[in-house]
Each structure stands twice: as C-alpha cells, then as structure tokens.
C-alpha cells in the first residue's frame with residue numbers, strides 16, 4: 001500500500017429501504033490524514049452512508065475499498081477490527097466504570113500467577129495516562145468513573161482509545177451537539193491532531209462554521225447523491241449552502 005492509495009474508496013454506493021432510495025450511487029474517496037465534512041439537509045442520506053461505512057448497515061449495491069482491500073462489513077465489530085469506528089452522540093462508554101476500564105474494555109492486560117489470571121491494573125493505568133498525556137487530554141484521575149466526567153472528556157477518551165488501538169478511520173456524527181464552546185474547540189483541535197497522525201476523519205455536522213474550521217474537504221449529499229465534493233480552500237460557506245439546498249450557483 002502506498003501513501004497515496006486512498007484510505008477509503010466508495011464506488012457507486014446504493015441503499016434502498018424498501019421503496020425508499022436513500023443513497024443513489026455515492027462515490028468519493030478519503031485520503032489518509034484527511035478530515036472530510038459530510039454535509040447535507042435532513043434526510044439527505046448522511047447517517048445511512050456513515051452506517052454503511054462502519055458496518056452497521058449493508059449497502060444494496062456498490063463497492064467499498066478500505067486500505068486497498070475490497071470490504072463488505074456485516075457488523076460494526078468487523079469494521080472496528082479493520083480500524084473503522086463511529087463515535088455517536090450517545091457515547092459508547094460504560095459510565096459505571098473508570099477511565100482505565102473503558103480504555104481497555106475487552107483488551108485488558110492479564111498475567112497469570114500460579115495459574116491464576118490477575119488483571120494488571122497498574123500497568124494498564126500507566127498506558128492510559130501516557131495516551132491521554134500525549135493527546136493533551138487532561139483528566140484528573142484515571143480511576144474516576146466515566147459518569148462523573150464531562151461530555152468533552154468522554155469524547156476525548158473515546159478518540160484516544162480509538163487512536164491507541166490502531167484506528168485508521170473515525171466517523172463522527174454530530175460530535176459537538178451536546179458540548180459547550182470550549183469543549184467544542186478542544187474537540188476540533190483533537191480532530192486536527194488525530195488527522196495529523198495519518199488517520200482519516202469523517203465529520204457530520206450541520207454547523208457550517210465547524211465544517212470550515214476543521215475539514216480539508218466538503219462532500220455534500222443531496223437526495224442520496226453527491227451534490228458537491230470540494231476542497232475547503234476552494235469553496236465558501238455560501239457555495240456549500242447552495243449545494244445543500246440545490247439552489248443554482
């Protein structure tokens with residue numbers, strides 16, 4: 001795989017829900033290290049597309065090539081194993097356990113002593129502290145239950161966990177809808193940092209200012225089709241709004 005091979009290639013993706021044609025032939029690429037904003041009006045097909053990319057739904061037809069390999073994920077677990085994950089508004093953390101437990105969920109470090117498996121709590125905590133420090137995330141104690149943390153801190157844990165376990169493409173569906181101004185700013189910074197490591201980021205947002213603040217490229221979906229695919233530097237919020245609404249340019 002060369003560095004120039006797209007991270008993800010979508011080729012003519014179609015999705016029908018019974019008689020409803022939600023996606024009518026979607027094609028575009030995402031490069032490594034690229035932040036792509038997926039924009040479109042309500043019902044345009046954004047969530048459907050994100051679910052197809054991350055294994056939550058199967059396309060009716062079309063081809064998905066991820067990391068140079070044609071893939072047909074049949075579950076989110078399969079996509080996750082390949083390095084694709086979605087972070088939804090309703091976060092996927094377990095709130096009644098601490099940061100370390102969430103970070104390692106299903107991947108705990110266990111050593112056997114006289115045949116008895118013993119969880120390596122200290123070692124795990126050190127790993128999490130390092131990962132958080134590297135990402136510039138400040139959380140007072142890794143032993144705090146997640147229910148006591150802010151929305152922004154929870155999001156940071158999820159993103160750090162994704163990066164730590166070798167994630168390659170992260171999909172964020174309205175990631176800042178429940179966050180305040182300062183937390184949103186930190187979230188946007190974190191997206192940029194993640195992308196700088198070569199990870200692909202897809203962000204769905206209705207807030208044009210956020211899209212222009214963070215994305216390298218804007219893909220507009222309108223009535224299940226790509227209505228625009230433009231570099232941020234070569235477009236404007238007005239032009240993107242016109243693509244979303246279908247007004248002539």
Ligand SMILES: Nc1ncnc2c1ncn2[C@@H]1O[C@H](COP(=O)(O)OP(=O)(O)OP(=O)(O)O)[C@@H](O)[C@H]1O
Pocket residue numbers: 017020021022040041042043044045046047048049
């Ligand atoms: N499970 C479903 N069954 C039937 N139709 C669906 C289903 N999910 C979505 N649709 C339809 O598919 C189309 C695309 O919906 P989708 O949720 O992907 O749009 P969206 O761009 O994410 O919208 P929003 O911004 O409102 O979340 C819409 O016409 C929607 O009504």
